[in-house]
Amino acid sequence: MKDGMMSAVLPGYPFDKNAPRVLAEYAKESVLEPEGIPIKISIPPYTGTNQGVLDMKLALQDLKKDLAYAFVHGSLAIGEEIAYSDFDGLIVLKAEVFSNARRLSQVARKINQTRAIMLRIDPLQHHGWFVLNESDLSHYPETYLPSDVLKESRSLLSDKEETINLYPEQNTDYYLPLKELCRHLRKKTQYSGQPATLYQLKSFLSEFMMLPALYVQARDRKGIFKKYSFTEAAKDFKEEDWSIIEEVSMIRSQWPKEMSAFHRKKFQKIGYFWTQYRKNLGPGIPSQFKERLDQKFYERVASLANLSEVYVFSLDN
Numbered sequence: 001m002k003d004g005m006m007s008a009v010l011p012g013y014p015f016d017k018n019a020p021r022v023l024a025e026y027a028k029e030s031v032l033e034p035e036g037i038p039i040k041i042s043i044p045p046y047t048g049t050n051q052g053v054l055d056m057k058l059a060l061q062d063l064k065k066d067l068a069y070a071f072v073h074g075s076l077a078i079g080e081e082i083a084y085s086d087f088d089g090l091i092v093l094k095a096e097v098f099s100n101a102r103r104l105s106q107v108a109r110k111i112n113q114t115r116a117i118m119l120r121i122d123p124l125q126h127h128g129w130f131v132l133n134e135s136d137l138s139h140y141p142e143t144y145l146p147s148d149v150l151k152e153s154r155s156l157l158s159d160k161e162e163t164i165n166l167y168p169e170q171n172t173d174y175y176l177p178l179k180e181l182c183r184h185l186r187k188k189t190q191y192s193g194q195p196a197t198l199y200q201l202k203s204f205l206s207e208f209m210m211l212p213a214l215y216v217q218a219r220d221r222k223g224i225f226k227k228y229s230f231t232e233a234a235k236d237f238k239e240e241d242w243s244i245i246e247e248v249s250m251i252r253s254q255w256p257k258e259m260s261a262f263h264r265k266k267f268q269k270i271g272y273f274w275t276q277y278r279k280n281l282g283p284g285i286p287s288q289f290k291e292r293l294d295q296k297f298y299e300r301v302a303s304l305a306n307l308s309e310v311y312v313f314s315l316d317n
Contacts, residue, residue, distance in 0.1 A: 015108045019101040026098045026133070034138040034167040039147045043162050046072055046154035048079050052087065052121035057156045059114050064157060066107045068092040068134050069164060073145075073153035074226070076121075084202070084255040086122035090130040090145055090153070098133065115270045123259060123267035124278070126203040140166040143177045146223020174221050175312060178214040181207065182305040189298035198256075198283045199267075201293075205248055208301055211308060212245065218312045236311055237304070244300040251289055259283055 046053055053076055060070050074088035075081045097107050111129060118125045130145050140147070147166050155162045187193050188204055195201040212233035213226045224232065234242050259267070260283065267278050285293070 012105065012109060015105040015112070016101075019105040019108065022104060023098055023101055029135065035170060036167060038165040038167050039140075041147060041150050041164050041166065043071060043150065043153055043155050043164060045159050045161065046077070046156055048076070048154070050076055050079075050081060050121075052076075052117060053156070055120070056087070056089070056114060056117045059117060060156050063107065063110055066094055066097050066103075066110075067157060068094045069162065070156040071150065071153040072156055073149050077154045078152055078227075080227075082253065082255070083257040084252040086125045086127075086206075087118040088130075089156070090132070090150070092137065093131065093133045095134045112270065116268065119268040119270065123264055124199050124202045126199065126206065137165065138167050139169045142168050142172050142223055143174060143217065146217065146225075148223045148225045152225050152227075172221075175218045178211075178218040178308065178312060181210060181214055182309050185211070185305045186302050189302040191295075194293070194298060195285065197280065198259075198285055199278045201285050201289065202255075205252065208248060209245075209252070211305065215308045215312065219315060237307065241304055241307055244297070244304055247292070247297075251292070254288070256286060 046057060053072055056072070060067065063070075069090070069092040071077075071090045072088065073090065075085045076087060091111065093107065097104055111131070115125075115128055118128070132141075132144075147168070150164070150166075185208060188195075188207070195204045210226070213224055213229035215236075216224045216229045216232045219236075230245065234245070258264075263283050266274065
């Protein structure tokens with residue numbers, strides 16, 4: 001919080017302060033030789049027409065010397081965006097970015113500035129980039145961003161197909177992300193944690209809709225592209241238990257296409273205080289959604305989270 005407040009006066013303060021700490025931690029990491037057979041993924045360039053993605057592609061040209069890869073994934077990558085869609089992307093930093101604190105700080109600032117483009121795409125965007133360094137590819141964290149997701153991604157740095165080799169981390173704990181998500185969902189379904197603004201609602205629903213993917217990942221011990229996870233996960237649940245997923249899908253399909261010019265202007269600003277503004281101040285939850293979000297709704301969310309853990313746990317026993 002202190003760094004965030006200081007950044008309102010000195011925008012570069014958090015990056016300059018934390019860059020030496022990041023370098024110190026980076027220096028402690030063991031350089032691991034790749035193990036096993038790599039997952040080789042060919043990623044085509046983004047050729048869509050979404051103006052936000054095209055703006056992001058242009059902005060990243062200024063970072064080309066610092067980035068090994070930059071990909072957009074999710075609905076924007078495959079041209080299936082809806083009003084609910086936000087920007088999902090992965091950046092892989094080149095090893096030389098970690099050569100000195102000044103360079104790392106400058107790169108971090110430039111990456112942070114691209115959040116303004118994300119917020120033009122979706123003023124309610126609640127996350128930034130997935131970020132890795134090149135050495136992470138030699139012990140790739142499959143539960144961080146599954147390789148099956150990258151297979152459906154598009155390159156933002158090149159106009160030609162790129163090939164990336166991933167060496168999955170050994171002894172991956174596929175259950176932990178599911179357990180952490182379920183714990184967080186249960187906390188958010190308690191009265192004190194329930195969303196009060198449209199931003200908070202989107203954050204909550206987005207987390208919940210990751211449940212099928214993390215459930216299948218834990219069940220099958222491998223990642224899955226989110227789009228395909230719903231059909232796969234639904235096979236294991238009773239219709240009455242799974243119906244809350246269908247209800248949330250309907251809310252997402254009816255998501256407001258526009259917000260007032262007043263809120264849009266403020267929501268598109270980056271910085272600590274504007275992030276707090278997005279989280280805690282209007283717009284409120286539309287009445288057509290609010291009437292569905294009764295206590296029973298949240299109980300059904302918590303119930304599906306509980307069942308997901310129970311079902312996966314039963315497979316191991």
